[in-house]
Amino acid sequence: MKYLLDSVAMKKIDEYSIKTTGIPSVVLMERAALSVSSFVEKLAYNKKDSGKKDISICVVCTKGNNGADGLAAIRQLYLHGYKTLVYEAGRKEPGTDEYELQKNIIKNLEIPFECAVQDNILPLDEYDFIIDAMFGIGLSRDVTGVYAQIIDEINRVSAVKVAVDIPSGLSAGIVQVSNKKVKADYTVTFGFDKTGMVLYPGRKYAGKVIVSDIGFAVSQDNVQKILENNPARMIEKKDILMIPEREADGNKGTSGKVLIAAGSRSMGGAAFMSAQSAYRSGCGLVRVFTHENNKNALLTLVPESICDTYNDKNSNCDELTKWCTWADCIIAGPGLSVSGQSEEIVKCILQSGSDATLILDADALNIISENEEYYEYISRYKGKVIMTPHVGEMSRLTGKSVGQIKGNSVETALCYSKEHGVICVLKDAATVVCDHDNIYINTSGNCGMATGGSGDVLTGVIAGMMCAGFDDECFAAALAVYIHGCAGDMCRKNQGIFSMKAWDIAESLSTVFTQNNTDYN
Ligand SMILES: NC(=O)C1=CN([C@@H]2O[C@H](COP(=O)(O)OP(=O)(O)OC[C@H]3O[C@@H](n4cnc5c(N)ncnc54)[C@H](OP(=O)(O)O)[C@@H]3O)[C@@H](O)[C@H]2O)[C@@H](O)CC1
Ligand SMILES: Nc1ncnc2c1ncn2[C@@H]1O[C@H](COP(=O)(O)OP(=O)(O)O)[C@@H](O)[C@H]1O
Numbered sequence: 001m002k003y004l005l006d007s008v009a010m011k012k013i014d015e016y017s018i019k020t021t022g023i024p025s026v027v028l029m030e031r032a033a034l035s036v037s038s039f040v041e042k043l044a045y046n047k048k049d050s051g052k053k054d055i056s057i058c059v060v061c062t063k064g065n066n067g068a069d070g071l072a073a074i075r076q077l078y079l080h081g082y083k084t085l086v087y088e089a090g091r092k093e094p095g096t097d098e099y100e101l102q103k104n105i106i107k108n109l110e111i112p113f114e115c116a117v118q119d120n121i122l123p124l125d126e127y128d129f130i131i132d133a134m135f136g137i138g139l140s141r142d143v144t145g146v147y148a149q150i151i152d153e154i155n156r157v158s159a160v161k162v163a164v165d166i167p168s169g170l171s172a173g174i175v176q177v178s179n180k181k182v183k184a185d186y187t188v189t190f191g192f193d194k195t196g197m198v199l200y201p202g203r204k205y206a207g208k209v210i211v212s213d214i215g216f217a218v219s220q221d222n223v224q225k226i227l228e229n230n231p232a233r234m235i236e237k238k239d240i241l242m243i244p245e246r247e248a249d250g251n252k253g254t255s256g257k258v259l260i261a262a263g264s265r266s267m268g269g270a271a272f273m274s275a276q277s278a279y280r281s282g283c284g285l286v287r288v289f290t291h292e293n294n295k296n297a298l299l300t301l302v303p304e305s306i307c308d309t310y311n312d313k314n315s316n317c318d319e320l321t322k323w324c325t326w327a328d329c330i331i332a333g334p335g336l337s338v339s340g341q342s343e344e345i346v347k348c349i350l351q352s353g354s355d356a357t358l359i360l361d362a363d364a365l366n367i368i369s370e371n372e373e374y375y376e377y378i379s380r381y382k383g384k385v386i387m388t389p390h391v392g393e394m395s396r397l398t399g400k401s402v403g404q405i406k407g408n409s410v411e412t413a414l415c416y417s418k419e420h421g422v423i424c425v426l427k428d429a430a431t432v433v434c435d436h437d438n439i440y441i442n443t444s445g446n447c448g449m450a451t452g453g454s455g456d457v458l459t460g461v462i463a464g465m466m467c468a469g470f471d472d473e474c475f476a477a478a479l480a481v482y483i484h485g486c487a488g489d490m491c492r493k494n495q496g497i498f499s500m501k502a503w504d505i506a507e508s509l510s511t512v513f514t515q516n517n518t519d520y521n
């Protein structure tokens, strides 16, 4: 797990390192600059056919400390023999102390220097590399005027663009203040990943992100001691190893019993995918409660599952109640459709008296969004409740527009989770998982997963992690989302982004688990 920080958190870490522990600001800056210049040099070295003198590098800066980093980086590259230019934009007044210090060195070395003039921006076509050091985490408002013109010019030319700390115009936190942003190929960021570069649209602007240790006196382990709020986190591959070991003398009953209430008269696929992925994610027994039309197909596709049915005349709620109390985890909603009968089924589960962890997905969410009283049932439900809306479902649940939700997914998920006392998994390209005091932003997966049934597969993986024996359900749900994305990434390699299907994602789960050593004896 890694922390994701915003500008307020980064400034505290900066301040703690400089003021409390006494690491001089210029020392951090020199290391920051060195990490940028050595990265650019590595890229330049790969352009084997040209010598250093033929490679031209322009740093674009304004007069804050991001600009100061850029000046130090270009000085290091100049001293290594590259053809360089400093292109400065900014007010007439002096910059920060660090900026003026770096600028003085640039002047002493007589490194070529140009000042930007509004409406007369220097064409940047001739440069092989542009180092973007206009705004870092100090961006405070929309980018306009000469700064916006320079960003347009940077984005227009074909140079390789390396952003210092964060692409200029992008905010480090969950809210974006500017529409104008540099589209970087690479971002060398300092100390910690930044929330704004993990969420969309920032992830598209940051390119490949390199996190560089520049010597802040705060590590991943003591971040929380310095900050007042709980920052967002992202799951990493090594977290998969935290899945508790399976009991050597366990049996199918102890590995987790899952009830899946899914599938309707003309929709069975969702139930099959959920069942298949629950088994592939370690569940011991999977019982599917579905419309009788789906029974034969289910038992053909997932013969390990147990099937109970309802039909058009009888919702079979007595049986359903019994299996709710049998289960350790319940999934309700995939492919269930929205009808009087499916409403009865969801209500029956919520009022079953079960204390199993309940995952509400798809049509269960659509039912809730149309019937306020279901929130009352949720609040009285004994077990943990996990709700897994995609952005469209969240829009129906909250009345907010899809645009509003996408622009502020973390806040939306957090508010919803707090308001209803549930774990919220807000599914999107960067899925947010949160409860009242934890936020995870997912980084695995790809746009090939934007295909029917991917979400049904996710419900099974979440059920698997709920049955795995974690104490912290929010973490377990975030891990499930990460694993699901890794399976999607596996499909990207094997089936390709256009051809991959949800079933492939379910089938790739076993590779994700085995590659990460979770197949214990
Ligand atoms: N020792 C250290 O401290 C270390 C710092 N480090 C580096 O410092 C960076 C943070 O530096 P920072 O805080 O100086 O802010 P920065 O990102 O340069 O931008 C602020 C400048 O831009 C201006 N401005 C803002 N928005 C604007 C807009 N829309 N349009 C126009 N102007 C705008 C703002 O001016 P003002 O708001 O006062 O008008 C100010 O001049 C960080 O990302 C990292 O690279 C690392 O080296 C580690 C050690
Ligand atoms: N561009 C993307 N990048 C990463 N993951 C994605 C992307 N698009 C969709 N996904 C993931 O695929 C799943 C889609 O779920 P959902 O919309 O419920 O699909 P369905 O209803 O068809 O089962 C979610 O887990 C989502 O996070």
Ligand SMILES: [K+]
Binding pocket: 066, 132, 133, 134, 135, 136, 163, 164, 165, 166, 167, 168
């Ligand atoms: K920058």
